[in-house]
Amino acid sequence: MVSLDVFGSDPSGRDVHVLTLGRAPGPVLQVLDLGATVHRLEITGGDGRRRNVVLNLATPQEYLDSTAYLGSTVGRYANRIAAGRFELEGRAYQLGVNDRGNHLHGGPDGFHRRYWQIAERAEDEAVLELLSPDGDGGYPGALHVSARFRVTAGAVRLDLSAATDRTTPVNLTSHAYFNLDGDDAGTIDAQVLTLAAAAYTPVDGAGIPSGQLAPVEGTPFDFRQPRAIGPATRSDHPQVRAARGIDHNVVLDDRPGPAATLTSPATGTRMELHTDQPGLQVYTGNFLDGSGRSAGGRLLRQGDGIALEPQLFPDSPNQPAFPAPWLAPGESYRSFVEWRFSTLER
Ligand code: GLA
DSSP states (O other): OOEEEEEEEOTTSOEEEEEEEOOTTSOEEEEETBTTEEEEEEEEOTTSOEEEOBOOOSSHHHHHHOSSOTTOEEOSBOSEEGGGEEEETTEEEEOOOOBTTBEETTSTTOGGGSBOEEEEEOSSEEEEEEEEOTTGGGOSSOEEEEEEEEEOSSEEEEEEEEEESSOEEOBOEEOOEEOTTOTTSOOOTTSEEEEOEEEEOOBOTTSOBOSOOEEOTTSTTOOSSOEEHHHHHTOOOHHHHHHTSOEEEEEEOOOSSOSEEEEETTTTEEEEEEESOSEEEEEOOTTOEEEEEOTTSOEEETTSOEEEEEESOTTGGGOTTSOOOEEOTTOOEEEEEEEEEEEOOO
16 A cells, blocks of 8 residues: 555645555554654554554644644754754854754754655655755754655664765654554553663753763663553652653663563553664653644643654763764764564463
């Protein structure tokens, strides 16, 4: 079932397209050219029922108005850069600020709002491309970005790559929010999370890391053993209170297996997240406030989904001890995320 359809039109009358990849009983993925957005991801749950397991919105206008990055491909720099400032090769750069005085997810006009070109498409695979010009959002250098989505029998994989003509910070990710019981199921409190992470990066009240790597031991961020999400987001740990839930980067361990595993005992569904990135922003939808409505018609509220965003650590252009975000001409940026689905033994 390969198709390219019109999803709707934006306020200027421009068509937004939706690509459908894969076929049942395997995963069926829908991607929009607006924001290279994961709009729908339908899988068969452990109870044998088909469900869309990502949060979404109904229309292009709602995607353009939203600040929730539902399913978006985020860049040029995902997560925060303090005050939107960094220095590179003796020069100071000022990026747009859009989150409590800081730069978030590429700034006011990030990649999630752009029209990506559909460069290739086949039954199970599509490539979307974007050219971000020199000076875009305040960033140096023209950046060519590519997002390859691939659907197999039990998994969906996104490969992101980029090349530049001047040194620039690059940090790309997918901001899909998952709810394994379906986009209309309500809270993810009872879903069980495992993270291959022994440390996290504590943040100030605006989400900027102190630079410290703190052990998760004894904190609500300790998901080294499988744990339900609800108790952690309701803990009175000062980091959780300040973020109204979990909105933190964890430092991924060196490991052979998944970075994260999410399961739903209710429907018997399991998802493994694999990536090559050093960090994972774990965000429990703390700012979903009922002002948006999913394509299925339900109001999206706090805790309705969990975003697991593989990436570099936040504010790494200003944190020399963090993995470096710089991409130079002649180099290629590459990252991937793969979501593997299976069913729980019952
Ligand atoms: C990221 C941030 C959150 C929030 C969401 C989008 O995950 O860390 O603070 O801004 O994006 O709403």
